[in-house]
Amino acid sequence: MFDLHPSLVLDEAIPSGEAGSSAETAPDDRPLIDAYSEAVVDVVDRVGPAVVRVETPPDREKRHRGGTGSGVVISPDGLVLTNSHVVQGASSVRLALADTRTVKARVLGDDPHTDLALLRVVDDVSLPTARLGNSKELRRGQLVVAIGNPLGFESTVTAGVVSALGRSLRSYSGRLIDDVVQTDAALNPGNSGGPLVSSRGEVIGINTAVIAGAQGICFAVASNTASHVVSEIVRHGRVRRAFIGVAGQTVPLPRRLAVALGLRQAYGVAIANLEAEGPAAKAGLQTGNIVLALDCEPVTGADDLVRLLGGARIGIETTLTVIAGAALKQIVVVPTERTAEAKS
Structure with a gap:
């Protein structure tokens, strides 16, 4: 009986060209790709049935040429969100559902300032929602x-x-x-x-x-x-807004400045543009100021500013808390009602 040399046993156990391959094998990305695919498929399965095709007929009197776009059903009673520029002032709309049905809808409200419109389905149907x-x-x-x-x-x-x-x-x-x-x-x-x-x-x-x-x-x-x-x-059938004449964007507050001013919030709204004759400009607000609060209500994003400037503030003195330079400042503004011509 002969004993095999250890090196021969090792050579037989590991096929040629594979020695050391475990240390050099690239990571297997398939689980990550599969997880990504599953996430997308799950989203489509859940939301896809609520997405509709929006069709508007031509209207010669309103000089509306008609067109198509998309929309999404957001409530069981048939509320549908779409873009203002999709409906373009049309009064009646046809919706093509994901299951090939078509239903009629009317325009409840159209807000060109945010490019959003709200429709309501008039047919008696049950609709999936998002x-x-x-x-x-x-x-x-x-x-x-x-x-x-x-x-x-x-x-x-x-x-x-x-x-x-x-x-x-x-x-x-x-x-x-x-x-x-x-x-x-x-x-x-x-x-x-x-x-x-x-x-x-x-x-x-x-x-x-x-x-x-x-x-x-x-x-x-x-x-x-x-x-x-x-x-x-x-x-209200429309969006009533208080107008102060600003355009801004959400920004993180510089940490050192926030600590120095004793601020707890991490974000504010930086003023990027001012309407020259608007209430904010007249009150002394300047480009670059960062709005932190409106009448003591925190403003941590541009959506907060939009939400807080509701119709109830029209003509009412409103205090803005802002960072001007490296200091906190209170600026009192009297909002007016936004008109169709208001740009910011």
Whole structure:
């Protein structure tokens, strides 16, 4: 009987070319890719049935040529969110559902300043719904999914990430829309009015615009702004706003400055633009000032400023707490009612 040399046993146990391969093997990315795919599929399964195609007929009297876009059902009684520029003043709208049914809807309210419109289905039907989420919880890099009808291709799904938050975008009325979400999820004409959805299956934006000639620079109106618009239209039939003449964006407060001023909040709204004859400019607010509070109500994002400047503040003295330079300052503003001509 012969004993095998240990080196021979080792050579037989490890096939040629595989010695040391365990240390050099690349990580297996398949579980991550599968998890990403499952997340997108889950979002589409949950929200896809609530996405509709919005069709408006031509109207010669109103010089409306008709058109198509997307929308999303947000309540069981048939409330549908879409873009203002999709309905363009139409009074009657037809909706094509994901299950191939078509229903009629009427325009409850149209707000060009935020490029949002609210529709109500008039037919007696049961509709799947999607839930509006809290856009303030979004983070850059977060996975998002866009669902809509780009270029007429129904129920199209694209995925990407949140590229930036707190952007300002000029609406079709000429006014700056604050707190806009930027994403690289591919959008095309026809996606307008459709939902931008988080991995939780919550609508965190209403897709509104694409920059022509750009790659992966697309925008959605934040869901918190949409929630405010829906509430106003349901209650008043329109969005009543107090106007102070500013455009701003959400910014983090410099840590040293926040500590020096004894501030607990981490964000404020930096004034990017002032209407020359607006109430804020007349009261002494300046570009670069950071708004922290409005009548002692914290302002931690541009959506807070939009929400707090409701119709009830029109003509009422309102105190803005701002950072001016390196100091806190109180500025008293008297808002006016926003008119159709108001740009900011």
